[in-house]
Amino acid sequence: MFQKFVRTFLLLQMVLMGAVFSANAQTLGSDTLKLxxxxxxxxxxxxxxxxxxxxxxxxxxxxxxITARLFPNPDFNFANGIYANNATDGPAYKExxxxxxxxxxxxxxxxxxxxxxxxxxxxxxxxxxxxxRTLKFTLRSDFYNVYYQRQSAMVYNxxxxxxxxTLTAYREQYxxxxxxxxELLRIQAQLYSLxxxxxxxxxxxxxxxxxxxxxxxxxxxxxxxxQVTQDLSGKEILTSVPYQQLLDxxxxxxYDLRYSKVTVDYNNMNLDxxxxxxxxxxxxxxxxxxxxxxxxxxxxxxxxxxLPFFNRNQGAIKQAKIAVDQSKVQLQSQQDQVxxxxxxxxxxxxxxxxxxxxxxxxxxxxFTHLVEEVYKNYEKRNISxxxxxxxxxxxxxxxxxxxxLLLSRVTSLEQLNYVTGTPFFNQ
Numbered sequence: 295m296f297q298k299f300v301r302t303f304l305l306l307q308m309v310l311m312g313a314v315f316s317a318n319a320q321t322l323g324s325d326t327l328k329l330x331x332x333x334x335x336x337x338x339x340x341x342x343x344x345x346x347x348x349x350x351x352x353x354x355x356x357x358x359x360i361t362a363r364l365f366p367n368p369d370f371n372f373a374n375g376i377y378a379n380n381a382t383d384g385p386a387y388k389e390x391x392x393x394x395x396x397x398x399x400x401x402x403x404x405x406x407x408x409x410x411x412x413x414x415x416x417x418x419x420x421x422x423x424x425x426x427r428t429l430k431f432t433l434r435s436d437f438y439n440v441y442y443q444r445q446s447a448m449v450y451n452x453x454x455x456x457x458x459x460t461l462t463a464y465r466e467q468y469x470x471x472x473x474x475x476x477e478l479l480r481i482q483a484q485l486y487s488l489x490x491x492x493x494x495x496x497x498x499x500x501x502x503x504x505x506x507x508x509x510x511x512x513x514x515x516x517x518x519x520x521q522v523t524q525d526l527s528g529k530e531i532l533t534s535v536p537y538q539q540l541l542d543x544x545x546x547x548x549y550d551l552r553y554s555k556v557t558v559d560y561n562n563m564n565l566d567x568x569x570x571x572x573x574x575x576x577x578x579x580x581x582x583x584x585x586x587x588x589x590x591x592x593x594x595x596x597x598x599x600x601l602p603f604f605n606r607n608q609g610a611i612k613q614a615k616i617a618v619d620q621s622k623v624q625l626q627s628q629q630d631q632v633x634x635x636x637x638x639x640x641x642x643x644x645x646x647x648x649x650x651x652x653x654x655x656x657x658x659x660x661f662t663h664l665v666e667e668v669y670k671n672y673e674k675r676n677i678s679x680x681x682x683x684x685x686x687x688x689x690x691x692x693x694x695x696x697x698x699l700l701l702s703r704v705t706s707l708e709q710l711n712y713v714t715g716t717p718f719f720n721q
Contacts, residue, residue: 327512328519331437331720334510338433341511345429348422355411355418362404362411366397375585388585395579395598401570410567413560417553424549429509431712435705436506441520442701443499449693450492453686457485477679484683526703528651532644535718540640540710544632547715554628558621565614572607574600635713643706650703653696 329337339345375389461481467473503518512518545551577598586592654660668685671677677685707719 325515326517326519328521329437330521331434334433334437334506334520335430337510337512338430342429342509343511345422345426348425352415352418352422355415358414359408359411362407365404366399368394368396370394391581391583391586393579393581395577395596397575397577399575401573403567403570403575406563406567406570410560410563413556413563416556417560420549420553420556424553427549427712427715431708433506433509434708434711436502436509437520438522438701438704438708439502440499440506440518441522442697442704443495443502444520446694446697447492447495447499449690450488450495453690454485454488454492457481457488461485480680480683484687526650526700530647530651531707531719532640532647537636537640540714540716540718541633541636543716543718544636544714545629548632548713549715551625551628551632554621554625558618558625561614561617561621565611565618568607568610568614571610572602574602632713636710639706639709639713643703643710646699646703646706650699653699 371393373391375386378386378389461478464473464478464481468475468478504514506512506518507514507516510518579596579598581592581594581596583592583594584590664685668677668682711717711719
């Protein structure tokens with residue numbers, strides 16, 4: 295009697311599991327945004343606010359070049375008499391004087407300021423592209439993270455749904471005295487353990503997905519459904535790009551390194567500017583006095599400049615020299631960091647590729663078939679419930695392991711793209 299009940303229950307359970315998968319597929323519904331990684335990148339480039347904000351800095355730096363190109367405005371002065379005691383040439387208001395002066399910078403200060411501003415534009419552009427590199431890596435990593443974690447969540451959904459229904463049926467049978475209490479407790483313990491693991495997994499998915507939505511500027515209530523079709527099984531991807539090519543590309547395309555290089559140029563130009571600042575600027579003037587002391591309609595010319603006896607900009611020059619030395623050390627440090635990044639991540643990617651390719655591509659399919667056979671044997675009562683749960687738990691562990699391994703491999707390739715600044719391994 296009990297065996298007949300079990301067979302009937304298991305048949306219904308298989309039908310309900312199909313309904314659960316159908317329901318899971320519909321939970322994303324009309325508020326779901328299905329995206330390939332390429333579509334996600336296009337949406338990111340269009341909508342990301344951090345990139346828009348950083349791009350304004352480029353416009354701001356370009357405006358500083360315009361400012362540096364401008365010449366100083368001339369100064370104009372006008373004075374009109376109001377009162378004079380014992381005036382001999384008539385009322386005081388007839389006395390008028392005019393003067394105009396123009397400052398001329400010396401030692402090439404204007405050109406040096408222009409060059410400094412242009413280098414500033416380069417620095418801002420490199421900061422923008424380095425931000426783009428970083429955010430794009432985060433975007434692609436989050437994209438694949440959400441996808442593979444959801445694949446793992448499907449395994450939990452399947453087992454939790456199955457155990458929930460099994461637990462309900464076993465409670466009824468336990469109440470009738472048809473099964474032992476230890477079997478009931480075993481199912482409960484397995485179910486509670488799975489629910490805790492599943493909740494932790496879902497929390498991680500939600501956290502990663504929320505960051506992905508922020509990068510794409512997608513509404514918070516919209517679910518993102520990543521579409522991944524690539525198959526890396528058995529592929530020797532790293533051998534397609536020589537290591538030296540990766541390193542050379544990093545030297546050229548890492549914008550944080552290029553920023554360090556241009557910072558050295560900026561500080562050298564600033565040193566030249568500070569030395570030029572020690573040279574006084576000259577101001578020429580033209581003066582007119584209607585009723586001057588030397589006669590009427592007096593016209594004169596003048597020149598003005600500082601005498602650099604005390605302040606020859608010594609402090610600023612010393613600071614500029616220190617900045618040059620500091621930036622050179624920083625550049626060397628950045629070059630060492632680039633070399634280390636490429637070497638370490640290449641080794642990690644090689645290990646991940648070797649490990650993943652060491653698995654038989656048919657293993658997952660064969661193991662899934664094995665679990666199906668175990669399920670049939672459990673239905674026929676050829677194996678016990680505990681044996682069935684052990685097999686199923688092994689299947690879950692193996693599936694999670696394979697998803698995690700594939701995610702690690704994809705992430706290692708994305709990391710290589712990031713440290714070289716070149717999309718060598720975009721899938």
